[in-house]
Amino acid sequence: MDGTLVDTEQYWMAAEVELVESFGGRWTHEDGLGLVGMGLWESARVFQAAGVDLDADTIVHRLTGRVKQQLVEQGVPWRPGARELLEALRTASVPTALVTMSIRSMADDVIAAIPFEAFDAIVTGDVVANPKPHPEPYLVAAAELGVDVRDCVAIEDSPAGLTSAWSAGAVTVGVPNFLALDEAPAHVLWPTLADKTVSDVAELLAVREGRA
Structure with missing residues (x-):
């Protein structure tokens, strides 16, 4: 879905940067690319290793909530065709x-x-x-x-x-x-x-x- 039907990877990457930086860490575009296609709970472990001091369910909830907020604010961007x-x-x-x-x-x-x-x-x-x-x-x-x-x-x-x-x-x-x-x-x-x-x-x- 993300990146195939709809071009929401940009929303995910923005949410990831916000999350890591809120714990004083640094999250690069290359870091975000490493998570493309990965399951959310597997991704949560990567964020924990990057200094996000939250349990996996909370990380998933926060990321998903932020992406959903961007969908409301900016709409669903379809991939061409x-x-x-x-x-x-x-x-x-x-x-x-x-x-x-x-x-x-x-x-x-x-x-x-x-x-x-x-x-x-x-x-x-x-x-x-x-x-x-x-x-x-x-x-x-x-x-x-x-x-x-x-x-x-x-x-x-x-x-x-x-x-x-x-x-x-x-x-x-x-x-x-x-x-x-x-x-x-x-x-x-x-x-x-x-x-x-x-x-x-x-x-x-x-x-x-x-x-x-």
Whole structure:
């Protein structure tokens, strides 16, 4: 979600700087990049090591609250082509799932800004035992959709997300945002979702199955 559908990584990074600096520490852009795609509770341990003297749940609550506040103040910034492709998939009756390591309340705020019913399944970081890059999130999503994960196409913007989907068995599409994905386990890299269509997504499965 963050960085793939919506360009909220900037909100997260601003919240991270505020949090660490409130405890007298220093948080760089490179530090923030290191957390892209990571589960929130795993990220909390990184903040604790950086001097944030709070328990993990409180760190997650504070970060999420600050990002949600920015969403209210500044709106939901869509990645180019993301909303259009999602709407086209829904119009074509393609089952879709949101797999994000944000917590459910955060995901719900973003989903509420989508003017159509966007997802058949929602898997968030607070409902899985093992976050990305573990395959569990995508295996859970496929199970909730009632489909074989090998028949799924996963679109991700981070190495952790791509590793999760790849390990689960999905076809993986990397769409770079903040991080380079040249060495990530992606079947294909798209520079953007702009002008991508349902046919483009279907072709990825056809290629893997040897039908294209």
